[in-house]
Amino acid sequence: MLTKRIISNEIYDPCGAETYFEEMERKGLHLQYAGWRLLTFEKGEPREMRYRIAYWKDELPEDLVTLYADCGWEYVTMVKCSAHVFRAPASTDIPELHTDGEIEAQHYRCIRRTMIGTALMNILLLAFAFGALWQMIGILFMPRYRWMLVEMMMLVLLTGYSVFQSFRAWQYWKNLRRGRAKRRSSTMYRVGSWMERAAWLIVIGAQVINLAGIVHYKSENQVWIPTTQMAAQLDAYDLPYFTLQDIEPDGAADGQSTGDIYTHEPLSRVLYLWESDAPNGARLELSYYDARIPVTAPALAKSIRVDESKPVQTDAFDALYRYQRTETLFLTARQGRVVVDMTYWGEHPDKAEALFYETFGR
Numbered sequence: 001m002l003t004k005r006i007i008s009n010e011i012y013d014p015c016g017a018e019t020y021f022e023e024m025e026r027k028g029l030h031l032q033y034a035g036w037r038l039l040t041f042e043k044g045e046p047r048e049m050r051y052r053i054a055y056w057k058d059e060l061p062e063d064l065v066t067l068y069a070d071c072g073w074e075y076v077t078m079v080k081c082s083a084h085v086f087r088a089p090a091s092t093d094i095p096e097l098h099t100d101g102e103i104e105a106q107h108y109r110c111i112r113r114t115m116i117g118t119a120l121m122n123i124l125l126l127a128f129a130f131g132a133l134w135q136m137i138g139i140l141f142m143p144r145y146r147w148m149l150v151e152m153m154m155l156v157l158l159t160g161y162s163v164f165q166s167f168r169a170w171q172y173w174k175n176l177r178r179g180r181a182k183r184r185s186s187t188m189y190r191v192g193s194w195m196e197r198a199a200w201l202i203v204i205g206a207q208v209i210n211l212a213g214i215v216h217y218k219s220e221n222q223v224w225i226p227t228t229q230m231a232a233q234l235d236a237y238d239l240p241y242f243t244l245q246d247i248e249p250d251g252a253a254d255g256q257s258t259g260d261i262y263t264h265e266p267l268s269r270v271l272y273l274w275e276s277d278a279p280n281g282a283r284l285e286l287s288y289y290d291a292r293i294p295v296t297a298p299a300l301a302k303s304i305r306v307d308e309s310k311p312v313q314t315d316a317f318d319a320l321y322r323y324q325r326t327e328t329l330f331l332t333a334r335q336g337r338v339v340v341d342m343t344y345w346g347e348h349p350d351k352a353e354a355l356f357y358e359t360f361g362r
Contacts, residue, residue: 003029005039007079008192014053014083016189021051021085023186031087034079037196048090052097053083060084073097112170119166126159137296138303141267141289154202161199165192227276230259234272237261242355244276244284247348267292282346289339301339305332316361324349331356 005024008017021031026048029041052073054060065075072094073086088094132152140152168188227243234241239261259274270290277283287304291297301319309323309330316335323330329349331342333356340360344352 001043002032003041003043005041006193006196007034007037007039008189008196014055016186017053017079017083018051020186020189021087022049022090025049025051025087031076031085033077034085036080037200039079049087050090051085051087053079053085054097055082056084068097071095115166115169119163119170122159122162122166126156126163129155129159134299134303137299141265141271141291141300142273154205158199158202161195161202165195230274233261237263237270239270239272239288240359241272241274241286241288242359243274244278244282246355247284247344247346247352248278248280248282249348267296278346280346282348283344284346284352285341285343287339287341291337291339294337297334297337297339301332301334301341304339304341306330314362316357322353329353333360335361 008020024031024041026046028044028046030044030047031051032040032042034040059078060075068075068086072088072092074088076085076087078084086097129152227245231241231243258276259272261270261272262268263270265271268289269292270288272286272288274286275284289297289300291300298319301321305321306323309321309332312320312322314320314333317333318336319334321330321332327345327347327349329342329344329352331340331353333340340356342352342356346352
């Protein structure tokens with residue numbers, strides 16, 4: 001009867017892996033072969049065996065396998081990271097697998113090159129993940145995109161796990177070069193197995209959340225709230241605002257605007273989004289955030305402001321950015337945890353700017 005076990009990310013540390021295989025033998029589980037992510041054991045009688053792991057970049061040369069077999073070492077399988085597994089009865093008095101220092105050094109140079117490359121790739125991936133999270137922080141504050149926060153955090157956790165794995169490999173190789181004693185314990189190997197399980201759960205979970213978010217976004221019906229109703233809600237929460245009717249000379253605006261108020265979001269205590277149009281083509285978009293985590297407010301302001309906007313001298317805000325082109329005005333301001341963003345299209349950008357300062361300060 002066969003049984004499966006997940007391959008630990010600690011396979012590059014032979015002492016722990018060898019001890020783990022020996023413990024499995026004493027439980028009656030005999031290693032048969034290794035797949036991409038799984039070890040296959042055959043259930044049988046418990047026995048005392050010695051396991052040794054040799055690293056080789058590619059397939060082991062046949063003459064080397066034959067040499068080891070003549071010495072009493074049975075070749076079992078190759079595991080990821082070019083780890084070749086041998087075993088022999090514990091009661092036999094046979095020489096160790098590595099009696100040639102140069103061959104052993106060659107084996108570990110191989111695993112060192114592999115792990116250094118993996119570590120560098122993972123560090124770059126981690127930097128990319130944090131950079132993407134910084135750039136997307138404005139979207140992550142939007143309730144309909146909250147699933148992206150979970151997905152990005154899963155990506156960061158997965159990359160951090162890979163970096164830790166590479167660091168452990170580098171640490172082992174460095175200790176080996178310094179001649180430190182090898183710890184024959186399977187604890188870290190077993191921890192690595194659980195970390196491998198967690199990594200796969202993170203990958204699968206991120207994909208499920210991504211799919212669920214896309215389905216939710218496509219099925220979500222946009223809610224249109226009458227202007228008067230939206231204004232009444234903002235008044236009830238004592239939130240500062242102004243509308244397109246306050247800007248247009250004749251007070252003309254469509255009878256309905258789209259807007260939402262969220263008072264208990266994971267990243268924002270208060271968030272409202274307000275969009276309104278006028279028959280003459282004028283349009284106003286106004287967003288107000290009160291970030292729960294103060295350190296995220298600068299990133300939020302930077303992510304949602306227009307790239308071409310320039311900082312403006314101000315006394316009321318910690319930062320104020322402004323950009324205007326023809327009949328379009330962009331203003332983004334931050335004061336502590338509060339971030340306000342306004343976009344106006346129309347013939348009266350000067351009045352829109354004056355109302356912004358009058359409402360939120362200058």
